[in-house]
Amino acid sequence: MVTAQSVRDAARAIAGAVEVTPCLASRTLSEITGASVWLKFENLQFTASFKERGALNKLLSLAPAERAAGVLAVSAGNHAQAVAYHAKRLGIRAVVVMPRFTPQVKVEHTRKHGAEVILAGESFDEAQVAGLEQARANRLTLVHPYDDERVIAGQGTVALEMLAAQPKLEALVVPVGGGGLIAGMAVAAKDLAPGIEVYGVETSAFPAMHCALHGTTAAFGSSTIAEGIAVKEPGTLTLPIVRSLAEDVLLVDDGEIEQAIVMLLEIEKTVVEGAGAAALAVLLRHGARFRGRSVGVVLSGGNIDPLVLSDIIERGMARSGRLARLRVQLRDLPGALAKVTECLAEANANIEEVHHQRAFTHLPVLSAEVEFVLQTRGPEHVAEIVAALGRAGFGAEVVGD
Numbered sequence: 001m002v003t004a005q006s007v008r009d010a011a012r013a014i015a016g017a018v019e020v021t022p023c024l025a026s027r028t029l030s031e032i033t034g035a036s037v038w039l040k041f042e043n044l045q046f047t048a049s050f051k052e053r054g055a056l057n058k059l060l061s062l063a064p065a066e067r068a069a070g071v072l073a074v075s076a077g078n079h080a081q082a083v084a085y086h087a088k089r090l091g092i093r094a095v096v097v098m099p100r101f102t103p104q105v106k107v108e109h110t111r112k113h114g115a116e117v118i119l120a121g122e123s124f125d126e127a128q129v130a131g132l133e134q135a136r137a138n139r140l141t142l143v144h145p146y147d148d149e150r151v152i153a154g155q156g157t158v159a160l161e162m163l164a165a166q167p168k169l170e171a172l173v174v175p176v177g178g179g180g181l182i183a184g185m186a187v188a189a190k191d192l193a194p195g196i197e198v199y200g201v202e203t204s205a206f207p208a209m210h211c212a213l214h215g216t217t218a219a220f221g222s223s224t225i226a227e228g229i230a231v232k233e234p235g236t237l238t239l240p241i242v243r244s245l246a247e248d249v250l251l252v253d254d255g256e257i258e259q260a261i262v263m264l265l266e267i268e269k270t271v272v273e274g275a276g277a278a279a280l281a282v283l284l285r286h287g288a289r290f291r292g293r294s295v296g297v298v299l300s301g302g303n304i305d306p307l308v309l310s311d312i313i314e315r316g317m318a319r320s321g322r323l324a325r326l327r328v329q330l331r332d333l334p335g336a337l338a339k340v341t342e343c344l345a346e347a348n349a350n351i352e353e354v355h356h357q358r359a360f361t362h363l364p365v366l367s368a369e370v371e372f373v374l375q376t377r378g379p380e381h382v383a384e385i386v387a388a389l390g391r392a393g394f395g396a397e398v399v400g401d
Helices: 004-014 027-033 051-060 064-069 078-090 104-112 124-138 149-165 180-192 208-214 238-245 254-267 274-285 306-319 336-346 379-391
Strands: 023-025 036-041 071-074 094-098 116-119 171-175 197-203 248-252 294-299 323-331 350-357 367-375 395-398
Touching: 004 051, 004 149, 004 180, 023 149, 027 036, 027 254, 027 274, 036 149, 051 078, 051 149, 071 078, 071 124, 078 094, 078 104, 094 104, 094 124, 104 116, 116 124, 149 180, 149 294, 171 180, 171 274, 180 197, 180 238, 197 208, 197 274, 208 238, 208 248, 248 274, 254 274, 254 306, 274 294, 306 323, 323 336, 323 379, 336 350, 336 367, 336 379, 379 395
Parallel strands: 036 294, 071 094, 094 116, 171 197, 171 294, 197 248
Antiparallel strands: 023 036, 323 367, 323 395, 350 367
Protein backbone atom coordinates (compact mmCIF):
# COMPACT_ATOMS: atom_id res chain seq x y z
CA MET A 1 0.00 0.00 0.00
CA VAL A 2 1.13 3.51 -0.83
CA THR A 3 0.04 5.76 2.04
CA ALA A 4 0.42 9.39 2.98
CA GLN A 5 2.86 8.26 5.65
CA SER A 6 5.00 6.43 3.09
CA VAL A 7 5.16 9.66 1.03
CA ARG A 8 6.21 11.62 4.13
CA ASP A 9 8.83 8.96 4.87
CA ALA A 10 10.10 9.29 1.30
CA ALA A 11 10.37 13.06 1.71
CA ARG A 12 12.58 12.60 4.76
CA ALA A 13 14.66 9.94 3.03
CA ILE A 14 15.47 11.98 -0.08
CA ALA A 15 15.83 15.34 1.68
CA GLY A 16 19.05 17.09 0.73
CA ALA A 17 19.76 14.81 -2.24
CA VAL A 18 16.90 15.99 -4.46
CA GLU A 19 16.04 19.62 -5.17
CA VAL A 20 13.04 21.25 -3.53
CA THR A 21 12.07 22.87 -6.80
CA PRO A 22 10.26 26.21 -6.99
CA CYS A 23 6.47 26.36 -7.06
CA LEU A 24 5.71 29.83 -8.36
CA ALA A 25 2.67 31.78 -9.50
CA SER A 26 2.55 32.79 -13.16
CA ARG A 27 0.77 36.11 -13.56
CA THR A 28 0.79 35.98 -17.36
CA LEU A 29 -0.42 32.38 -17.68
CA SER A 30 -3.10 33.14 -15.10
CA GLU A 31 -4.34 36.00 -17.27
CA ILE A 32 -4.33 33.80 -20.37
CA THR A 33 -6.13 30.81 -18.82
CA GLY A 34 -8.41 32.57 -16.34
CA ALA A 35 -7.11 30.35 -13.53
CA SER A 36 -4.63 31.18 -10.79
CA VAL A 37 -1.70 29.16 -12.15
CA TRP A 38 1.12 27.84 -9.97
CA LEU A 39 3.99 26.11 -11.77
CA LYS A 40 6.07 23.35 -10.18
CA PHE A 41 9.48 23.44 -11.90
CA GLU A 42 10.57 19.81 -11.77
CA ASN A 43 12.60 20.49 -14.92
CA LEU A 44 15.10 22.13 -12.55
CA GLN A 45 16.16 18.85 -10.94
CA PHE A 46 19.81 17.94 -11.63
CA THR A 47 18.80 15.33 -14.23
CA ALA A 48 15.95 17.65 -15.33
CA SER A 49 12.96 15.56 -14.24
CA PHE A 50 10.91 14.45 -11.23
CA LYS A 51 12.08 10.86 -11.76
CA GLU A 52 14.94 11.39 -9.31
CA ARG A 53 12.51 11.33 -6.39
CA GLY A 54 11.15 7.83 -6.89
CA ALA A 55 14.43 6.37 -8.11
CA LEU A 56 16.33 7.61 -5.06
CA ASN A 57 13.64 6.49 -2.62
CA LYS A 58 13.76 2.99 -4.12
CA LEU A 59 17.58 2.85 -4.04
CA LEU A 60 17.67 3.93 -0.40
CA SER A 61 15.31 1.07 0.52
CA LEU A 62 17.59 -1.68 -0.79
CA ALA A 63 18.98 -4.28 1.58
CA PRO A 64 22.80 -4.53 1.83
CA ALA A 65 22.85 -7.64 -0.35
CA GLU A 66 20.75 -5.92 -3.01
CA ARG A 67 23.05 -2.89 -2.99
CA ALA A 68 26.06 -5.14 -3.38
CA ALA A 69 24.54 -6.95 -6.38
CA GLY A 70 23.33 -3.80 -8.14
CA VAL A 71 20.17 -2.59 -9.84
CA LEU A 72 18.65 -2.61 -13.29
CA ALA A 73 16.32 -0.15 -14.98
CA VAL A 74 14.62 -0.22 -18.36
CA SER A 75 14.11 3.25 -19.78
CA ALA A 76 14.64 5.39 -22.86
CA GLY A 77 14.92 8.66 -21.00
CA ASN A 78 14.45 10.38 -17.68
CA HIS A 79 14.14 7.32 -15.44
CA ALA A 80 17.41 5.96 -16.85
CA GLN A 81 19.30 9.13 -15.98
CA ALA A 82 17.74 9.35 -12.52
CA VAL A 83 18.68 5.77 -11.60
CA ALA A 84 22.18 6.13 -13.06
CA TYR A 85 22.91 9.39 -11.24
CA HIS A 86 21.73 8.37 -7.77
CA ALA A 87 23.13 4.84 -8.02
CA LYS A 88 26.54 6.33 -8.71
CA ARG A 89 26.17 8.69 -5.73
CA LEU A 90 25.34 5.74 -3.48
CA GLY A 91 28.05 3.44 -4.86
CA ILE A 92 25.56 1.00 -6.38
CA ARG A 93 26.18 -0.70 -9.71
CA ALA A 94 23.50 0.31 -12.23
CA VAL A 95 22.65 -1.42 -15.49
CA VAL A 96 20.24 0.40 -17.79
CA VAL A 97 18.62 -1.33 -20.75
CA MET A 98 17.52 1.07 -23.48
CA PRO A 99 15.85 0.37 -26.84
CA ARG A 100 18.17 0.57 -29.82
CA PHE A 101 16.26 3.57 -31.23
CA THR A 102 17.07 5.71 -28.14
CA PRO A 103 18.61 9.05 -29.20
CA GLN A 104 22.37 8.99 -28.74
CA VAL A 105 22.32 12.08 -26.53
CA LYS A 106 20.20 10.22 -23.93
CA VAL A 107 22.43 7.17 -24.11
CA GLU A 108 25.53 9.28 -23.51
CA HIS A 109 23.95 11.23 -20.63
CA THR A 110 23.04 7.96 -18.93
CA ARG A 111 26.59 6.63 -19.38
CA LYS A 112 28.06 9.88 -18.05
CA HIS A 113 26.04 9.38 -14.88
CA GLY A 114 27.88 6.09 -14.38
CA ALA A 115 25.50 3.41 -15.63
CA GLU A 116 26.36 0.43 -17.78
CA VAL A 117 24.07 0.87 -20.82
CA ILE A 118 22.79 -2.07 -22.86
CA LEU A 119 20.96 -1.36 -26.10
CA ALA A 120 18.42 -4.08 -26.83
CA GLY A 121 15.17 -4.39 -28.75
CA GLU A 122 13.43 -2.21 -31.29
CA SER A 123 10.78 -1.04 -28.81
CA PHE A 124 10.41 -0.40 -25.09
CA ASP A 125 8.54 -3.69 -24.67
CA GLU A 126 11.38 -5.64 -26.30
CA ALA A 127 13.92 -3.77 -24.18
CA GLN A 128 11.92 -4.64 -21.07
CA VAL A 129 12.03 -8.35 -21.92
CA ALA A 130 15.79 -8.14 -22.35
CA GLY A 131 16.09 -6.17 -19.12
CA LEU A 132 14.18 -8.72 -17.07
CA GLU A 133 16.44 -11.47 -18.43
CA GLN A 134 19.50 -9.44 -17.41
CA ALA A 135 18.07 -8.87 -13.94
CA ARG A 136 17.40 -12.59 -13.39
CA ALA A 137 20.75 -13.71 -14.79
CA ASN A 138 22.78 -11.25 -12.70
CA ARG A 139 20.52 -11.06 -9.62
CA LEU A 140 19.96 -7.34 -10.10
CA THR A 141 17.10 -5.55 -8.35
CA LEU A 142 14.65 -4.02 -10.82
CA VAL A 143 13.92 -0.31 -10.32
CA HIS A 144 10.63 0.05 -12.15
CA PRO A 145 9.81 3.50 -13.56
CA TYR A 146 6.32 3.60 -12.02
CA ASP A 147 4.92 0.26 -10.81
CA ASP A 148 6.71 0.13 -7.46
CA GLU A 149 5.47 1.35 -4.07
CA ARG A 150 8.74 3.07 -3.15
CA VAL A 151 8.91 4.80 -6.52
CA ILE A 152 5.28 5.96 -6.26
CA ALA A 153 5.85 7.28 -2.73
CA GLY A 154 8.94 9.17 -3.89
CA GLN A 155 7.05 10.83 -6.73
CA GLY A 156 4.32 11.84 -4.30
CA THR A 157 6.73 14.23 -2.57
CA VAL A 158 6.04 16.69 -5.42
CA ALA A 159 2.55 17.26 -3.98
CA LEU A 160 3.92 17.79 -0.44
CA GLU A 161 6.17 20.59 -1.73
CA MET A 162 3.42 22.19 -3.82
CA LEU A 163 0.94 22.34 -0.96
CA ALA A 164 3.62 23.60 1.40
CA ALA A 165 4.28 26.46 -1.02
CA GLN A 166 0.60 27.14 -1.74
CA PRO A 167 -1.78 25.47 0.74
CA LYS A 168 -4.88 26.89 -0.98
CA LEU A 169 -4.45 25.03 -4.26
CA GLU A 170 -7.81 23.71 -5.43
CA ALA A 171 -6.61 21.42 -8.21
CA LEU A 172 -3.45 19.69 -9.41
CA VAL A 173 -2.75 18.84 -13.06
CA VAL A 174 -0.22 16.05 -13.53
CA PRO A 175 1.28 14.36 -16.63
CA VAL A 176 0.48 10.63 -16.80
CA GLY A 177 2.52 7.86 -18.37
CA GLY A 178 2.38 4.69 -16.29
CA GLY A 179 0.82 6.66 -13.44
CA GLY A 180 3.54 6.74 -10.77
CA LEU A 181 3.59 10.54 -10.43
CA ILE A 182 -0.16 11.11 -10.32
CA ALA A 183 -0.72 8.13 -7.97
CA GLY A 184 1.84 9.33 -5.42
CA MET A 185 0.73 12.95 -5.68
CA ALA A 186 -2.95 12.03 -5.31
CA VAL A 187 -2.27 10.03 -2.13
CA ALA A 188 -0.29 12.87 -0.58
CA ALA A 189 -2.55 15.70 -1.74
CA LYS A 190 -5.83 14.10 -0.64
CA ASP A 191 -4.35 13.52 2.81
CA LEU A 192 -3.29 17.18 3.21
CA ALA A 193 -6.31 18.73 1.47
CA PRO A 194 -9.21 16.26 1.13
CA GLY A 195 -11.17 18.65 -1.11
CA ILE A 196 -8.43 19.11 -3.67
CA GLU A 197 -9.04 17.74 -7.17
CA VAL A 198 -6.35 15.83 -9.03
CA TYR A 199 -6.39 15.64 -12.83
CA GLY A 200 -4.09 13.65 -15.06
CA VAL A 201 -3.17 14.45 -18.64
CA GLU A 202 -2.20 12.12 -21.47
CA THR A 203 -1.53 12.71 -25.11
CA SER A 204 -4.40 11.62 -27.34
CA ALA A 205 -1.96 9.33 -29.19
CA PHE A 206 -1.35 7.28 -26.00
CA PRO A 207 -4.55 7.40 -23.89
CA ALA A 208 -3.94 4.24 -21.84
CA MET A 209 -4.96 5.55 -18.40
CA HIS A 210 -7.82 7.64 -19.78
CA CYS A 211 -9.31 4.62 -21.56
CA ALA A 212 -8.79 2.36 -18.54
CA LEU A 213 -10.73 4.81 -16.35
CA HIS A 214 -13.53 5.25 -18.90
CA GLY A 215 -13.81 1.57 -19.83
CA THR A 216 -12.94 2.07 -23.49
CA THR A 217 -10.41 0.40 -25.76
CA ALA A 218 -7.31 2.48 -26.37
CA ALA A 219 -6.05 3.15 -29.90
CA PHE A 220 -2.41 4.21 -30.03
CA GLY A 221 -0.52 6.41 -32.45
CA SER A 222 2.91 5.68 -33.82
CA SER A 223 4.65 8.55 -32.05
CA THR A 224 4.19 11.72 -30.00
CA ILE A 225 6.25 14.70 -29.00
CA ALA A 226 5.46 13.72 -25.39
CA GLU A 227 7.45 10.48 -25.51
CA GLY A 228 7.93 10.61 -21.73
CA ILE A 229 4.25 9.74 -21.23
CA ALA A 230 3.84 7.46 -24.27
CA VAL A 231 2.86 4.37 -22.28
CA LYS A 232 0.48 1.72 -23.63
CA GLU A 233 -0.55 0.16 -20.32
CA PRO A 234 -1.02 1.79 -16.89
CA GLY A 235 0.65 0.23 -13.88
CA THR A 236 -1.09 -2.50 -11.92
CA LEU A 237 -0.34 -0.59 -8.71
CA THR A 238 -1.06 2.88 -10.07
CA LEU A 239 -4.37 2.28 -11.85
CA PRO A 240 -6.44 1.49 -8.71
CA ILE A 241 -5.02 4.57 -6.94
CA VAL A 242 -5.80 6.84 -9.88
CA ARG A 243 -9.27 5.34 -10.25
CA SER A 244 -9.94 5.95 -6.56
CA LEU A 245 -8.44 9.40 -6.04
CA ALA A 246 -8.21 11.27 -9.36
CA GLU A 247 -11.11 13.20 -10.83
CA ASP A 248 -10.21 12.37 -14.42
CA VAL A 249 -7.42 11.95 -16.94
CA LEU A 250 -7.83 14.48 -19.75
CA LEU A 251 -6.39 14.35 -23.27
CA VAL A 252 -4.43 16.86 -25.33
CA ASP A 253 -2.90 16.61 -28.79
CA ASP A 254 0.64 17.26 -29.94
CA GLY A 255 -0.18 20.68 -31.39
CA GLU A 256 -1.46 21.87 -28.01
CA ILE A 257 1.64 20.50 -26.29
CA GLU A 258 3.88 22.32 -28.79
CA GLN A 259 2.00 25.55 -28.08
CA ALA A 260 2.52 25.05 -24.33
CA ILE A 261 6.28 24.45 -24.84
CA VAL A 262 6.60 27.74 -26.73
CA MET A 263 4.52 29.64 -24.15
CA LEU A 264 6.64 28.38 -21.27
CA LEU A 265 9.81 29.30 -23.12
CA GLU A 266 8.56 32.75 -24.05
CA ILE A 267 6.63 33.67 -20.92
CA GLU A 268 8.42 31.80 -18.12
CA LYS A 269 11.85 31.56 -19.80
CA THR A 270 11.95 27.85 -18.97
CA VAL A 271 12.62 24.83 -21.21
CA VAL A 272 10.37 21.78 -20.90
CA GLU A 273 10.02 18.57 -22.87
CA GLY A 274 6.75 17.41 -24.41
CA ALA A 275 5.58 15.52 -21.34
CA GLY A 276 6.61 18.46 -19.17
CA ALA A 277 4.32 20.84 -21.06
CA ALA A 278 1.29 18.53 -21.17
CA ALA A 279 -0.24 19.82 -17.93
CA LEU A 280 -0.23 23.43 -19.16
CA ALA A 281 -1.73 22.21 -22.45
CA VAL A 282 -4.71 20.93 -20.44
CA LEU A 283 -5.39 24.42 -19.10
CA LEU A 284 -5.32 25.78 -22.64
CA ARG A 285 -7.69 23.12 -24.01
CA HIS A 286 -9.98 22.53 -21.03
CA GLY A 287 -9.91 26.09 -19.67
CA ALA A 288 -13.55 26.21 -18.56
CA ARG A 289 -12.97 23.38 -16.08
CA PHE A 290 -10.28 25.36 -14.22
CA ARG A 291 -11.28 29.00 -14.73
CA GLY A 292 -11.40 31.00 -11.51
CA ARG A 293 -9.61 28.32 -9.50
CA SER A 294 -6.13 28.00 -8.01
CA VAL A 295 -4.38 25.29 -10.02
CA GLY A 296 -0.98 23.63 -9.55
CA VAL A 297 0.66 22.59 -12.82
CA VAL A 298 3.56 20.12 -12.79
CA LEU A 299 6.33 20.82 -15.32
CA SER A 300 7.61 17.28 -15.02
CA GLY A 301 10.80 17.43 -17.09
CA GLY A 302 13.04 19.46 -19.36
CA ASN A 303 15.02 16.91 -21.40
CA ILE A 304 14.28 17.94 -24.97
CA ASP A 305 16.56 17.66 -27.99
CA PRO A 306 17.72 21.16 -29.04
CA LEU A 307 16.93 20.43 -32.70
CA VAL A 308 13.40 19.36 -31.81
CA LEU A 309 13.00 22.48 -29.68
CA SER A 310 14.16 24.61 -32.61
CA ASP A 311 11.51 23.05 -34.88
CA ILE A 312 8.82 23.57 -32.25
CA ILE A 313 9.73 27.23 -31.83
CA GLU A 314 9.56 27.81 -35.58
CA ARG A 315 6.21 26.01 -35.86
CA GLY A 316 4.91 28.01 -32.90
CA MET A 317 5.93 31.26 -34.55
CA ALA A 318 4.07 30.18 -37.70
CA ARG A 319 0.92 29.29 -35.73
CA SER A 320 0.89 32.67 -34.02
CA GLY A 321 1.39 34.54 -37.30
CA ARG A 322 4.78 35.89 -36.30
CA LEU A 323 6.34 33.79 -39.04
CA ALA A 324 4.30 34.18 -42.23
CA ARG A 325 4.62 32.87 -45.78
CA LEU A 326 3.45 35.23 -48.53
CA ARG A 327 3.16 34.51 -52.27
CA VAL A 328 3.59 37.65 -54.34
CA GLN A 329 2.89 38.02 -58.08
CA LEU A 330 5.01 40.49 -60.05
CA ARG A 331 6.20 41.31 -63.53
CA ASP A 332 9.43 39.50 -64.38
CA LEU A 333 11.30 42.69 -65.13
CA PRO A 334 14.53 44.21 -63.77
CA GLY A 335 13.90 46.03 -60.51
CA ALA A 336 10.50 44.47 -59.76
CA LEU A 337 11.81 42.30 -56.94
CA ALA A 338 13.63 45.29 -55.46
CA LYS A 339 10.35 47.22 -55.36
CA VAL A 340 8.66 44.37 -53.49
CA THR A 341 11.44 44.13 -50.91
CA GLU A 342 11.38 47.91 -50.49
CA CYS A 343 7.64 47.73 -49.82
CA LEU A 344 8.20 44.96 -47.24
CA ALA A 345 10.92 47.02 -45.54
CA GLU A 346 8.60 50.04 -45.30
CA ALA A 347 5.98 47.75 -43.67
CA ASN A 348 8.60 46.66 -41.09
CA ALA A 349 8.59 43.03 -42.21
CA ASN A 350 11.87 41.17 -41.86
CA ILE A 351 12.60 38.78 -44.75
CA GLU A 352 13.82 35.36 -43.61
CA GLU A 353 13.61 33.41 -46.89
CA VAL A 354 12.96 34.19 -50.59
CA HIS A 355 11.95 31.69 -53.30
CA HIS A 356 11.72 33.04 -56.87
CA GLN A 357 9.60 30.94 -59.27
CA ARG A 358 9.43 31.47 -63.05
CA ALA A 359 8.89 28.05 -64.63
CA PHE A 360 6.53 26.15 -62.30
CA THR A 361 3.61 28.58 -62.33
CA HIS A 362 0.35 29.14 -64.20
CA LEU A 363 1.02 32.87 -64.53
CA PRO A 364 1.53 34.38 -67.99
CA VAL A 365 5.00 34.65 -69.53
CA LEU A 366 6.98 37.64 -68.16
CA SER A 367 5.28 37.12 -64.81
CA ALA A 368 6.75 35.47 -61.75
CA GLU A 369 5.80 34.28 -58.31
CA VAL A 370 8.01 35.08 -55.34
CA GLU A 371 7.43 33.38 -52.01
CA PHE A 372 8.62 35.20 -48.91
CA VAL A 373 8.96 33.88 -45.37
CA LEU A 374 8.61 36.93 -43.14
CA GLN A 375 9.11 37.70 -39.47
CA THR A 376 6.13 39.81 -38.36
CA ARG A 377 4.40 41.06 -35.23
CA GLY A 378 1.36 38.83 -35.77
CA PRO A 379 -1.78 38.37 -37.90
CA GLU A 380 -2.76 42.05 -37.91
CA HIS A 381 0.70 43.01 -39.12
CA VAL A 382 0.50 40.36 -41.86
CA ALA A 383 -2.79 41.88 -43.04
CA GLU A 384 -1.15 45.31 -43.13
CA ILE A 385 1.72 43.91 -45.24
CA VAL A 386 -0.67 42.32 -47.76
CA ALA A 387 -2.60 45.60 -48.02
CA ALA A 388 0.61 47.60 -48.54
CA LEU A 389 1.72 45.26 -51.33
CA GLY A 390 -1.69 45.60 -52.96
CA ARG A 391 -1.48 49.39 -52.91
CA ALA A 392 1.94 49.11 -54.56
CA GLY A 393 0.43 47.04 -57.39
CA PHE A 394 1.51 43.56 -56.29
CA GLY A 395 -0.95 40.74 -55.78
CA ALA A 396 -0.17 38.95 -52.51
CA GLU A 397 -1.70 36.09 -50.54
CA VAL A 398 -0.84 34.32 -47.32
CA VAL A 399 0.22 30.75 -48.05
CA GLY A 400 -1.49 28.25 -45.77
CA ASP A 401 -4.59 30.33 -45.02
